[in-house]
Amino acid sequence: MALFSVSNEAELRLAFEAASVFGIQNTIVFEEDIVLTEGLEYTGEGKLTLQGNGAALIAGEEFQSYEGVGAGLDGFGVALITSRSSATFRAFDLELDGNEGRAQHGFELDVPADADGVIKTYFDGVEVTGFWDHGIHLDDQAGAAGGGGTTQGGKDDLTGANSDASLFVKIIDSEFALNGIYADRGSVSDNDGVRIDEGGNGYADVIIRDSEFVANGADGFELDETGRGFAGVDVDSSVFNDNGPFDLNDTDDGLDVDEAGRGRLEVSVRNSEINGNFDEGLDLDEAGKGSIFVEVVNTVANNNGNAKLNGLATDPGGTGIKLSEEDQGDIFAEFINSQANGNDDYGFRLEQFGGGEIDALFESVWALDNRNDVPGEGGRNGIRLESFATGDGEEPEVLNPVFAEFNTVVATGNGREGLRVDAEPFTAMFRGENIFDFVDFSSTTILV
Ligand SMILES: [Ca+2]
Ligand SMILES: [Ca+2]
Ligand SMILES: [Ca+2]
Ligand SMILES: [Ca+2]
Numbered sequence: 001m002a003l004f005s006v007s008n009e010a011e012l013r014l015a016f017e018a019a020s021v022f023g024i025q026n027t028i029v030f031e032e033d034i035v036l037t038e039g040l041e042y043t044g045e046g047k048l049t050l051q052g053n054g055a056a057l058i059a060g061e062e063f064q065s066y067e068g069v070g071a072g073l074d075g076f077g078v079a080l081i082t083s084r085s086s087a088t089f090r091a092f093d094l095e096l097d098g099n100e101g102r103a104q105h106g107f108e109l110d111v112p113a114d115a116d117g118v119i120k121t122y123f124d125g126v127e128v129t130g131f132w133d134h135g136i137h138l139d140d141q142a143g144a145a146g147g148g149g150t151t152q153g154g155k156d157d158l159t160g161a162n163s164d165a166s167l168f169v170k171i172i173d174s175e176f177a178l179n180g181i182y183a184d185r186g187s188v189s190d191n192d193g194v195r196i197d198e199g200g201n202g203y204a205d206v207i208i209r210d211s212e213f214v215a216n217g218a219d220g221f222e223l224d225e226t227g228r229g230f231a232g233v234d235v236d237s238s239v240f241n242d243n244g245p246f247d248l249n250d251t252d253d254g255l256d257v258d259e260a261g262r263g264r265l266e267v268s269v270r271n272s273e274i275n276g277n278f279d280e281g282l283d284l285d286e287a288g289k290g291s292i293f294v295e296v297v298n299t300v301a302n303n304n305g306n307a308k309l310n311g312l313a314t315d316p317g318g319t320g321i322k323l324s325e326e327d328q329g330d331i332f333a334e335f336i337n338s339q340a341n342g343n344d345d346y347g348f349r350l351e352q353f354g355g356g357e358i359d360a361l362f363e364s365v366w367a368l369d370n371r372n373d374v375p376g377e378g379g380r381n382g383i384r385l386e387s388f389a390t391g392d393g394e395e396p397e398v399l400n401p402v403f404a405e406f407n408t409v410v411a412t413g414n415g416r417e418g419l420r421v422d423a424e425p426f427t428a429m430f431r432g433e434n435i436f437d438f439v440d441f442s443s444t445t446i447l448v
Helices: 009-021
Strands: 002-006 025-030 034-036 040-042 047-051 056-059 081-083 089-097 107-110 118-129 136-140 166-172 175-177 194-198 204-209 212-214 221-225 231-236 239-241 255-259 265-270 282-286 292-297 321-325 331-339 348-352 358-366 383-387 402-411 419-422 426-431 438-440 445-447
Touching: 002 009, 009 025, 009 034, 009 040, 089 107, 107 118, 118 136, 136 166, 166 194, 194 204, 204 221, 221 231, 231 255, 255 265, 265 282, 282 292, 292 321, 321 331, 331 348, 348 358, 358 383, 383 402, 402 419
Parallel strands: 002 025, 025 047, 034 056, 040 081, 047 089, 056 089, 081 107, 089 118, 107 136, 118 166, 118 175, 136 194, 166 204, 175 212, 194 221, 204 231, 212 239, 221 255, 231 265, 255 282, 265 292, 282 321, 292 331, 321 348, 331 358, 348 383, 358 402, 383 419, 402 426, 419 438, 426 445
Antiparallel strands: none
């Protein structure tokens, strides 16, 4: 094991260079804050651990910028740390500071094309703020824009690879704030607090505990999984608030997970807040083979949407919790002791397309005062469930089953009825005291 203690840029750069050549285990220990003039690169085969001891790594006033790479990048800052290694990366008790947009990412993982197995990345006690692009970007999607990945063609000097590798990410006691909001230093649409792009073979599995994703230009957290493999995100005691105001033509979400191709989407959110984001609060999209499995417990998703931009957003709306499942597969959802109130569109919206069913439990749930007061839009429901044998937008629509249990649900004050269901058949169980009105677009409703 190689251990490096560093207290200035020259020592830190030497440590990265040495670690890239030697060692199975490399630990770099920060003795004090360090201001960087150039980005750091790691290309070694050994594990790399940054032990920050509370120090900050800061992009300097004249931090290195892209030159001659084109794609609208020239003149904008490079990433603070870039890894081109499939070895485990860990950062502890370290602040990464982009200095108001002078650096692109705090940490960029460009997955090598020949990577396989599981690449593990850990952030514990890490604060990431002030980057013009994603605060953190883990990139295993090929192509300048990625398969549904980032939108600024070629903005990373090397792009991810659609490698055979999977990504395992653990985020503990960390904060990601105020990234992607610096228009004159490179920020454009879709610059998130944390962005994980997984492509090709392999899955993405993310654990988040006691962390905050706040006031980033686009999504607070986004996972985009394509190709074979599932997308899994397990969240406890975390905050995803006030993200997504940057692009007025495409405002963004608190917590956004997209899964495409083979594989399921599995998300659990417990004891968390998803409030005040400028599009959806929690936004889950699954496509290709596979189902959505979601559990939301002791969590609030309130006041999401872009009406607070007073009409500046070109596509009004924003739902508290939105699930969309396309193609083969179903939605299995449990919402317990949770609320989605005051959102600009629906409180809860679940859509199943392409054949399958929705199986949902709402227990001790509030969906209050969700409305879309845009003239002519006519308001929204507290809870809307739609299940189709046909694809999204395909005519004529053919309905599929919904099974739903409502136990002590209040859905009042919404722009339209508290509950709307489009299903064939709709099988409903009512337990406890439920307070909502109901509009039924199902041809058969079975009360059990
Ligand atoms: Ca992969
Ligand atoms: Ca997949
Ligand atoms: Ca899928
Ligand atoms: Ca389906």
